[in-house]
Amino acid sequence: MESAGLALILIPIRGGIGYLIGRKRKIGGGWAFVLGAFLGLIGWIIAACSKKKDAPTFDDITKGGDQ
Secondary structure (H helix, E strand, O other): OOOHHHHHHHHHHHHHHHHHHHHEEEOOOHHHHHHHHHHHHHHHHHHHOEEEEEEEEOOOOOOOOOO
């Protein structure tokens, strides 16, 4: 019975950490919460590897073309 109570406490905490990692990334807070809650450290790594939403994009400017 004790382990069930511990799981009810730890799963939302792990999910919350995942949410904090993924909220400003393309994966989003909801998916990061789910991955963090059920996969723990692996879910956090997946969320951390997702690209950031506000990442700058660079245009390819090369010589030639429209001259």
